[in-house]
Amino acid sequence: MIDKNQIVEKAIEKFLLLGSKQVTLDELATMLGISKKSIYKHFPSKKELVNTSIEALIASFRKDADQILEMERKPLKTIVLLYDTVFDYLQRFSPPFLCELKKYYPEALVIYNDFRHEFVSATVIPLLKKARQDGSIQSEVDLELFCHLHLQGLHHRLLGPNYLFDRYTKKQLIDYMIVNSLRGISTQ
Template sequence: MREEILHKATELFLNLGFKSVTMDDLANEMGISKKTIYSHFENKTKLVEEATMNLFWSISDGIDQIIALKKNPIEELYEIKKFVMIRLKNEKASTLYQLRKYYPRLFETLKKREIEVMHECLIDNIRRGMEFGIYRKNLNVQFVARIYFSGAISLGDQDLFPVSKFTRIELEDYFLEYHLRGIVTPKGRKILNEIINSNQD
C-alpha cells in the first residue's frame, strides 16, 4: 500500500502541483482513508519529500541506462531530454518552481543531489564529444558542465520563464539547441541539424 500511495501522490503532484494536492484529495483518489495514508507517511511534507526523491532516483537510473547505450553525445542529450520529459509528464504543474517556493529546504537538497549525479554525466558527455570531434577541442569542460546545469535549473523559474510565454517542451528544446550550438564543431552541427530536422518531421 505504501508504494501505491507514493505512486499516486507523485502522479497528482506532477499533474496538479504540490500546493494544490491535499491529503484529502489523495485519499479520495485512492478510495482509502487519510488514516491509512498517515500510517505510512507522518505528514504531507514527508510524502512530498519521498515522492520527489523517489522520482529523482528513478530518473537518474533511466539516464544511466541511456548513457550505457554509448550513443554519440549529441544524440544522447536528446534521448535524455525526451526520457526526462516523459517521466515528468511535461511538468504540467511547474513542480520545480513549486518545490523551490513551498519546500525550499527540500529543493536545496534535491539540487545538491542533482549536481552530484548530473555533473559527472555532463563531464563525460562533453569529454566524449570532444574525443569524437563533434564538440570543440578548446572547451573548458568544468565551465560548460556547470553553465549547462545552472541553465537547466533556471528553466523552472516562472519569474524568468512564465508558462504564459513558454511551454516546458519548448523551453527544453530551445535550451538544448542553444547549449549545443555553442559547443559543436561543423561535424557536430551537421548531426545536430539532422536531429532537429527529424524531430520536426
C-alpha cells in the first residue's frame, strides 16, 4: 500500500521534472500503481498536493542545511557549502517549474518565496555578521543590501530563460555567483 509520503516523493520528482501543471493526478496514480481516489484520500485537491510537495522539498533542504550548519567551519565557507546545496536543489527544477507555480499554484509559490527569504535572513545574514565580527568581511558592507543584490534572486538568474545549468557546470556557477561575490566584500 502506498502511503502519503510516497505520493509526495513521486509528486516532487515529477513536478520538478515536468512542471506541476503538466503532471495530472491520473498520471501520478498510474505511476504509483494506485487509483486516483487513493491520492484524494490523502489530498483533497491537486493544489494541496503541490503545496505539500513544496513543503516537503523545503523540509528536505532544511535537513541538508542543518547538517552543514552543525559542522564547525568559518562562516564564509559555510555559506559556500550551503549554496552548493541550494544549487543541487535548483538543478533539479525544470525551467517551467517555478513559472507554473506562479501561474497555477500561487499559494505554493508563496510558501517557496517565504522560505527563500527566511533562509537568507535567518541563516545567511547571521553567518555574514559572524564573518564580519571575525574580520573576514569589510565592516562598512551593508549585509542586507549585499544579500538582496547577490543572493535573493539567484533562482531567477539560474532558472530563467537562459537556464544556466544547461550552459555551465554547477562549480562554475557557484564560483561566479557566490564565491566571487563573497570575495568582493572579503578582507582577505
